[in-house]
């Protein structure tokens with residue numbers, strides 16, 4: 001189960017509430033996977049809810065950054081992060097998988113989503129919130145960005161961040177290996193340079 005704690009709070013109530021809702025939806029998906037008789041329809045429904053809620057949340061967060069006049073450098077990279085999540089989750093497919101492989105794939109997806117959110121909230125969202133508060137207190141967007149693009153983390157939060165980054169890296173690494181296998185077996189010759 002993915003437990004919400006104050007460590008994830010960015011001190012903006014609407015955003016904290018939405019993050020808590022994402023954790024709740026992720027727990028629903030995780031519970032689905034623990035049942036042996038899980039059907040693709042149930043997983044698909046839980047996944048659709050997570051995607052729809054995340055999309056709505058990203059739009060709200062991006063509008064909030066724009067109205068707070070957060071520095072363009074932070075805004076652009078933060079939005080790219082959101083877009084990369086949408087891309088990765090949209091490309092998840094369980095079509096044609098056997099029951100066990102399909103449960104395994106869904107568990108991997110749950111793991112990816114939870115790591116992604118852990119890393120994103122503790123890094124990007126906390127930095128965004130710190131910049132927004134600094135701007136409210138009189139800093140220019142550039143000053144706020146310079147001061148808060150890196151967040152000071154305590155030991156526990158650092159441990160959580162490292163663990164989620166390592167898991168994300170392992171997932172990316174295994175996807176690269178699968179891609180290498182596919183490329184090695186492909187009959188299409190590489191174009192001559």
Ligand SMILES: [Fe+2]
Nearest residue numbers: 061120124125
């Ligand atoms: Fe975000």
